[in-house]
Amino acid sequence: MRSLIEKGSEGMARPQTLTVGMPRALLYHRYAVLWQTYFDALGIATVVSEETNREIAEGGIAAATDEMCLSLKVYLGHVAALIGKCDRIFIPRIVDFGIRRVMCTTFEGLPDIAANIFRDRHIDILSCNISVQGGIDEKAGMVQMGRELGYSKKEAKRAYKRALVAQRAADEAAAAAAEHLYQSRGLKIAVGAHAYVMDDDYYGRPVLDYLSEMGVTAIPAYAVDRREARKVTKRLSPTMKWEVSREIAGSLAMHLDDVDGIILMSVYPCALDSMVNDMLVRKFRDSGVPMMHLTMDAQSGTAGLETRLESFIDILSMRRTGKAVKA
Structure with a gap:
C-alpha cells in the first residue's frame, strides 16, 4: 500500500x-x-x-x-x-x-x-x-x-x-464483573490462566463454553485489582518476579474462600507456568480447595479435556452436596 x-x-x-x-x-x-x-x-x-x-x-x-x-x-x-x-x-x-x-x-x-x-x-x-x-x-x-x-x-x-x-476503565470494569461472579450462587471455579490462553477462541474458549454448559461459573483470575493482587503474592512468594503471574497467583489467593475449585490452565511448553503452577499447588494444598491442571497443546481434539472436566465437576458437586448435608 x-x-x-x-x-x-x-x-x-x-x-x-x-x-x-x-x-x-x-x-x-x-x-x-x-x-x-x-x-x-x-x-x-x-x-x-x-x-x-x-x-x-x-x-x-x-x-x-x-x-x-x-x-x-x-x-x-x-x-x-x-x-x-x-x-x-x-x-x-x-x-x-x-x-x-x-x-x-x-x-x-x-x-x-x-x-x-x-x-x-x-x-x-x-x-x-x-x-x-x-x-x-x-x-x-x-x-x-x-x-x-x-x-x-x-x-x-x-x-x-x-x-x-x-x-x-476497562480493567476496573472487568475486575468488578469478576467480583460479582464470586458472589453468585452455584458451582464456581476460578481459572488461573493468562488472558491469551483463557480467551483464545480456538484453545481456551471451548473449555469455558463446556464449563458453562455444565452449569459452572468460570471466573478469570486475571480479572482483578492488579496492584492488590501483586501485594498478596509478595506475601505468598517474595521471590516471584513475573508481572502477570504475580497478579494471577494473588487473585487466586484472595478468593480461595469464594470458589469451589481452581483450574490452572497453561500451554505447552511454558516453563514459567510450570514453575508457578507447581508452587500454587503446594501453597494452596492446605486450603482444601480442589485443583486441576489443564495443559493445552497443539492437538485440536477436546474429548479428553471434556472427560477430565466432567470428572472434576462431579467431585466439586459431591463436595458441595456433602457440605450441605453436614450443615
Missing part, C-alpha cells in the same frame, strides 16, 4: 493514510483497549486479525520452531494472517515494569522473533520498547512510537493519556 505524505504539527513527515495490523493473540488480550484507543486518537486506521481458528493455529505451528510455546505459535499464525492486509504490523517489545515486575522473555524478543520467522516475506514491523529498568516506561515508549510515526510529542502524549484512561 502506498501512502501520501503530510506534515505534522511540528513539521515532521507522517503518512496520511496508514493501516496498522494488530495480531489478536498474546498481550493483545491484555492491552487491546490501550492500543486501539491510542491509534484511534492519532487517527491511524487499524485492522485486527480474526479470532484464532484452525487455519491460523496450523499456520503458526508450521512457521514456528518446536521449542516455542503454543501461545507464541498461535501469535505467529496471527502475524501471518495480517500480511498483505495492512501497512505495518504492531509488535511491541515489553521487557519489564520495574524490579520484580518482569515479563516473559518471549515478549522481550517478540519483534525480533517475528522479523526472523517472516524474513522472506519482508514484513514492516511497528514497535515500541518498554523497560522501566532500562529507563523507558510505558508512557515514554508509546510517545516515542508516536514521534517516530511523525506525530508531535503533544499529540502522542494526548493519545496515550486517552488510551490509558480507557484501559484503566
Whole structure:
C-alpha cells in the first residue's frame, strides 16, 4: 500500500493514510483497549486479525520452531494472517515494569522473533520498547512510537493519556464483573490462566463454553485489582518476579474462600507456568480447595479435556452436596 505524505504539527513527515495490523493473540488480550484507543486518537486506521481458528493455529505451528510455546505459535499464525492486509504490523517489545515486575522473555524478543520467522516475506514491523529498568516506561515508549510515526510529542502524549484512561476503565470494569461472579450462587471455579490462553477462541474458549454448559461459573483470575493482587503474592512468594503471574497467583489467593475449585490452565511448553503452577499447588494444598491442571497443546481434539472436566465437576458437586448435608 502506498501512502501520501503530510506534515505534522511540528513539521515532521507522517503518512496520511496508514493501516496498522494488530495480531489478536498474546498481550493483545491484555492491552487491546490501550492500543486501539491510542491509534484511534492519532487517527491511524487499524485492522485486527480474526479470532484464532484452525487455519491460523496450523499456520503458526508450521512457521514456528518446536521449542516455542503454543501461545507464541498461535501469535505467529496471527502475524501471518495480517500480511498483505495492512501497512505495518504492531509488535511491541515489553521487557519489564520495574524490579520484580518482569515479563516473559518471549515478549522481550517478540519483534525480533517475528522479523526472523517472516524474513522472506519482508514484513514492516511497528514497535515500541518498554523497560522501566532500562529507563523507558510505558508512557515514554508509546510517545516515542508516536514521534517516530511523525506525530508531535503533544499529540502522542494526548493519545496515550486517552488510551490509558480507557484501559484503566476497562480493567476496573472487568475486575468488578469478576467480583460479582464470586458472589453468585452455584458451582464456581476460578481459572488461573493468562488472558491469551483463557480467551483464545480456538484453545481456551471451548473449555469455558463446556464449563458453562455444565452449569459452572468460570471466573478469570486475571480479572482483578492488579496492584492488590501483586501485594498478596509478595506475601505468598517474595521471590516471584513475573508481572502477570504475580497478579494471577494473588487473585487466586484472595478468593480461595469464594470458589469451589481452581483450574490452572497453561500451554505447552511454558516453563514459567510450570514453575508457578507447581508452587500454587503446594501453597494452596492446605486450603482444601480442589485443583486441576489443564495443559493445552497443539492437538485440536477436546474429548479428553471434556472427560477430565466432567470428572472434576462431579467431585466439586459431591463436595458441595456433602457440605450441605453436614450443615
